Amino acid sequence: METNIDLWRDDTSLLDDAARYRRLIGKLIYLTVTRPDITFAVGVLSRFMHKPREVHWTAALKILAYVKSCPGKGLLYKKHGHTHISAFSDAGYAGDMRDRKSTSGFCTFVGGNLVTWRSKKQDVVSRSSAEAEYRAMAHTACEMVWLRKFMTELGFVQSEPMPMHCDNQSAIYIAQNPVDAWEKKIVSLTFTPSSQQLADILTKATSSKVFSTICDKLGMVDIYAPA
Incomplete structure (x- = not known):
């Protein structure tokens, strides 16, 4: 786009x-x-x-x-020697010009491979970018907890906190309160610069260079591309 x-x-x-x-x-x-x-x-x-x-x-x-x-473009799953769960969370603040609602986006990884992703307009209007990012982080945390329980049922237990990457310091500070999953040591919040935010293409239109770079980091390859 x-x-x-x-x-x-x-x-x-x-x-x-x-x-x-x-x-x-x-x-x-x-x-x-x-x-x-x-x-x-x-x-x-x-x-x-x-x-x-x-x-x-x-x-x-x-x-x-x-x-x-690029009809042959898709996700390539590789063996990375672990089953750790991690995620990237982002929000496009007031992206809808009609109602000023923001867009939440996240992508989750299991064993270093992308397994789920989502891009959805938020239900309410956020008054700041930090609030929009916090709402996106809440949805991401729910997805990560669900994946953790699912993996546990399959026999893959992850005892250490799951890292969530976010590029908004204010939202991270808001999330560090006693009622969040962060305090329960389920999710660890990691600040990631916007240039390394893989969920960027799920919340806003980006330049072709950024778009291509993120697709590569998400594990997308074109099986018909020349070697």
Whole structure:
């Protein structure tokens, strides 16, 4: 998705066939189950299903062109010699220009491999970026706790705290209170610079260079790419 595109403008014409747009977005939503690289863009475009415009159709075709250019791109799972759980949590503050709601994003790793990810608009309006980040961290912590219990049932016990990477110091300070999982030594909060935040592509549109770098770090490879 282009970094400077304005999808909330209402001066473009409505699509004559809105059902065609809904069918395309619906198919792309299914594709996000295995393609974290398009999750944010598809999630944003799905917000305009009720009244799609030409600008939305153009953006959807851009996603389609990207998928067509790399049909063999996907996640490659490797053996790293451990089953530790970790996660990256991020938030795009006030990303929706209509209601000023932020977008939460997280990606979780088990044994060094990406297993779950999510990009979702928050239910309420956050008054600051720290509040938006804290809400995203709460969702991430829930996912990490669920993964830990699931792995325990499979016989893989992780006794040490699970690291969660966040690029907002204020949100980390807010989370360090007696009622959070941090105090219970379940999750350890680690400050990570924005340049190393892997959940960035789940909360906002990034430059092609940053996008490509994060996809590589998430473990995505193109099996048809020349050696």
